[in-house]
Amino acid sequence: MSPIAKFAATRLSWQTARRAIVTGLLALHFAVAVGSISNKSITYDEIAHVTAGCAYWQYNDYRLQPENGNLPQRWCALPIVLTGRANLPNVDHAGWKTADVWTLGDAFLFRLGNDARQIIFLGRCFAALWGVGICLIVYCWSRSLFGDAGGLLSLVSCAWCPTLLANAPLMTSDACLTFFLTWCVWLVWQLLHEVTRTRVALASLAIGGLFLAKLSAVLILPIAAILVVARCFQAMPLAVGTGPNQRLLTKFADKAKAIAGVTGVCTLVAFVVVWIAYGARYDAFNPSQLPSGSYYKLKSLETATKFIPPRPRSIIQTLAAHEVLPEPYLYGAAFVVAHRERYSFFQGEYSLKGWKSFFPFCLLVKTPLPMFGLLALAMAALLLKKPPVTTAATESQRLADPNCQPANWAYRLLPVLVLLGVYWVVSLWSSLNIGHRHLLPTYPAMHILVGAAALWLTRPVGKFLVWSLVAWLGIESALVFPHYLAYFNPLVDRQAAHQHLVDSSLDWGQDLPGLQQWLSTHNAAGETQQPVYLAYFGTGSPKYYGIQGRALNRIGRSDIDYLPGIYCVSATTLQAIYEAQPGRWNHEYESRYQDLKQRLASDAEAKQEAPVTPETLGPTKANDKEQNKLSYSRYLRMLAYLRHRQPDDHVGHSILIFRLTEKDIHAALDGPPPELDDRPSLTRGAPQR
Structure with missing residues (x-):
C-alpha cells in the first residue's frame, strides 16, 4: 500500500473512531441526565411549563405563563400531546378564567387520574435533548x-x-435559552465572515428560536452589536455568496451594507417565527376553545405595565398599541420586568x-x-x-x-x-x-x-x-x-x-420520592409511632408519592399540634424566603407572636368564666382568624429554631430531617428566640411568585 493510501486509510479510521466517540459521549450525557432525574419529583417551575405547553398545543391559547418562553413549554409538552396524555382539566375549571397555571397543573398531574410519573418522564426526555444540542x-x-x-x-x-x-x-427554559444563545452567537460570527444562504437561513431560525426561548434573548443584541463593530473595523474581506459567484467585500461601506441586509433578513424571519408560534394572533385568549378570562396575578397587560419603570413601559405600550408583537409576548415581557426584584437568600442574608x-x-x-x-x-x-x-x-x-x-x-x-x-x-x-x-x-x-x-x-x-x-x-x-x-x-x-x-441552587422540590423511601426505611426500623411533619417547598404532591405527613406550611390552619416526631423541612422553606413574614425572626415577629399568645390565652380564660350561651360554646370568626395567625407565627418560630440546629439527616441534601423531642418543641415555641434580628422586616416590592 502506498504512503498516500495508508494515510487516507488511517485518517478514515480516525474519523470513524472520532464520530463514534462523539456519539457515545452525547448518548452518555443524555442517559445520565435522564437517569439522574427519573426518580425525582417535579421541580417548582416544571409543573407550569408542561401544563402551559399542553394548553398551547391543545387549545391554541396563550394565557398560561407567557413569561417563560413559548418554545421550551411547547417542546416539553410535545411528547405528551403526541402520546395522547394531555388530559387537561375541563374548560369549566375555574383556573382557566384566572389563568392559574399552578392550580391547573396540580389538577392535571395529581387529581385527574393521569399518570404523572409518565408525563414527567416523557417531558424530561425531550427537555434533555437541549443538553445534547449544547454539547x-x-x-x-x-x-x-x-x-x-x-x-x-x-x-x-x-x-x-x-x-x-x-x-x-x-422542563424549564434555561437549557433552551442556553442552546439558542450559544448557537446564535456562533452563527452571527460565521455570518460576519462569509454570508451564504444556508447560514442566513440557519441564523434567522436560530434567532427566532432564541426569542421564543426566554426574554433574556435580548442579550443577543449587545453581543451581536459588539461583534459587528469589531468585524467592520477589521481589514479582512467579507465573503458574500459561494462558488464562482462569490464576492469579497473590502470597503467598510460595502461590508456595512451587507451586514445591514443580513440583519434585516434575520430580523424579519425571526419576527415571523414569533408570530407563528402564537398562532398568528394578537390576543392571547382563544374564546372558541376556552372561556374568556384574565392573566394570572397581574390580570392584564395594562395592569402589568404599572409595575415597571417608565421607559420599558412606554416601549411595551407602543408595541401593544400598534400590535407589533403578540399580546402574550408583550405581557410576558412586562411580567418579567415587574418581577425584577424577588426575595433572595445568600449566606444567611436576605434581600430584594x-x-x-x-x-x-x-x-x-x-x-x-x-x-x-x-x-x-x-x-x-x-x-x-x-x-x-x-x-x-x-x-x-x-x-x-x-x-x-x-x-x-x-x-x-x-x-x-x-x-x-x-x-x-x-x-x-x-x-x-x-x-x-x-x-x-x-x-x-x-x-x-x-x-x-x-x-x-x-x-x-x-x-x-x-x-x-x-x-x-x-x-x-x-x-x-x-x-x-x-x-x-x-x-x-x-x-x-x-x-x-x-x-433552584439546591432545593427546588425535587426529592419527594427520596423522602418517601427514607420514611419507609425508618418506619421499618421502628419509628412508626412517631408522627411525621412536613414543610415542603415545591409543586409536587406528597400524597401522590405516598408520603403521609402533617403539612406545616399551610396558611390558614390552626389545627397543628407540635408533638415529638420527625420533622422533614425543605431547605428553601427552612430559610423562610417566600413566607408571608419573610427573613429572620426579628423583634417585630416576636412581639406579634407574644401578643397573640397572651390575647388568645386571655380570651380563653374569659370564655371559661363567662356564662354558657350559644355564643360562648363555639369559636367566633374573629377568634378563628387570630388562631390562624398564631398557628402561622408558631410555624415561623419553629423554622427560626431549626435554622440554628444541625439536621439529623437529609434526603438529597434538599430535604432536612430533624428528630425533635418534647424539650426541643418547648424550646422552639416557648423558650427564648434563637435569633432576634434588630433589622426591620423585608417590605414587599414587585409581586412575588
Whole structure:
C-alpha cells in the first residue's frame, strides 16, 4: 500500500473512531441526565411549563405563563400531546378564567387520574435533548478552534458538567435559552465572515428560536452589536455568496451594507417565527376553545405595565398599541420586568436587591474544581502558544475563515469572550438572585475555552495534567449522581449547603420520592409511632408519592399540634424566603407572636368564666382568624429554631430531617428566640411568585 493510501486509510479510521466517540459521549450525557432525574419529583417551575405547553398545543391559547418562553413549554409538552396524555382539566375549571397555571397543573398531574410519573418522564426526555444540542455545539465550535483533540476535550467537560446535567433535563427554559444563545452567537460570527444562504437561513431560525426561548434573548443584541463593530473595523474581506459567484467585500461601506441586509433578513424571519408560534394572533385568549378570562396575578397587560419603570413601559405600550408583537409576548415581557426584584437568600442574608457577589459565589462553589484547573491550563496555552495555521482550499475561503486572520487568539475567541463578558455584566447588576441556573448560558463558552488545554497534549507533563483533571472531573460527576441540582464542590460542606444557597441552587422540590423511601426505611426500623411533619417547598404532591405527613406550611390552619416526631423541612422553606413574614425572626415577629399568645390565652380564660350561651360554646370568626395567625407565627418560630440546629439527616441534601423531642418543641415555641434580628422586616416590592 502506498504512503498516500495508508494515510487516507488511517485518517478514515480516525474519523470513524472520532464520530463514534462523539456519539457515545452525547448518548452518555443524555442517559445520565435522564437517569439522574427519573426518580425525582417535579421541580417548582416544571409543573407550569408542561401544563402551559399542553394548553398551547391543545387549545391554541396563550394565557398560561407567557413569561417563560413559548418554545421550551411547547417542546416539553410535545411528547405528551403526541402520546395522547394531555388530559387537561375541563374548560369549566375555574383556573382557566384566572389563568392559574399552578392550580391547573396540580389538577392535571395529581387529581385527574393521569399518570404523572409518565408525563414527567416523557417531558424530561425531550427537555434533555437541549443538553445534547449544547454539547454538540460546544464540540463543533471548539473543534473549529483547537482541532479534534480540543473539540473532544471540550465535549467531555461539557457532557460531565453537573450544572448542565442538573438543568438540561428539567422542563424549564434555561437549557433552551442556553442552546439558542450559544448557537446564535456562533452563527452571527460565521455570518460576519462569509454570508451564504444556508447560514442566513440557519441564523434567522436560530434567532427566532432564541426569542421564543426566554426574554433574556435580548442579550443577543449587545453581543451581536459588539461583534459587528469589531468585524467592520477589521481589514479582512467579507465573503458574500459561494462558488464562482462569490464576492469579497473590502470597503467598510460595502461590508456595512451587507451586514445591514443580513440583519434585516434575520430580523424579519425571526419576527415571523414569533408570530407563528402564537398562532398568528394578537390576543392571547382563544374564546372558541376556552372561556374568556384574565392573566394570572397581574390580570392584564395594562395592569402589568404599572409595575415597571417608565421607559420599558412606554416601549411595551407602543408595541401593544400598534400590535407589533403578540399580546402574550408583550405581557410576558412586562411580567418579567415587574418581577425584577424577588426575595433572595445568600449566606444567611436576605434581600430584594440582590448582591454583586451572588453569582461569582455560585460559580465558585457549584463548578467542579477540575474544571477550574482545565480553564487555567487553557488560559496558559492561549497566552504561551500561537494559533495553528488554518488551511483552506481557496484564497477566498482562507480570507473568509475567522480562524485564519489575524493570527491571534483574541480575535478567534472574540465571540466567546463577548458572550461571557456581556452576560456577566448583566448578571452582576441583576437583582434577581434566585438561582445558580441563571448562569447556565455561560457554561458552554467556558467549555469551549477548555478545548485550548488540548494544546498541552504534545508534552508529557501537559498530557498528564490534562488527563488527570479529566479523570477527576468524571469521577466527581459520577459520585454526585443523581443529585446534580444539589451539587457543591469541596469548597462548601454539602451538609451545610443550605446555609449558603437554596431555591433552584439546591432545593427546588425535587426529592419527594427520596423522602418517601427514607420514611419507609425508618418506619421499618421502628419509628412508626412517631408522627411525621412536613414543610415542603415545591409543586409536587406528597400524597401522590405516598408520603403521609402533617403539612406545616399551610396558611390558614390552626389545627397543628407540635408533638415529638420527625420533622422533614425543605431547605428553601427552612430559610423562610417566600413566607408571608419573610427573613429572620426579628423583634417585630416576636412581639406579634407574644401578643397573640397572651390575647388568645386571655380570651380563653374569659370564655371559661363567662356564662354558657350559644355564643360562648363555639369559636367566633374573629377568634378563628387570630388562631390562624398564631398557628402561622408558631410555624415561623419553629423554622427560626431549626435554622440554628444541625439536621439529623437529609434526603438529597434538599430535604432536612430533624428528630425533635418534647424539650426541643418547648424550646422552639416557648423558650427564648434563637435569633432576634434588630433589622426591620423585608417590605414587599414587585409581586412575588
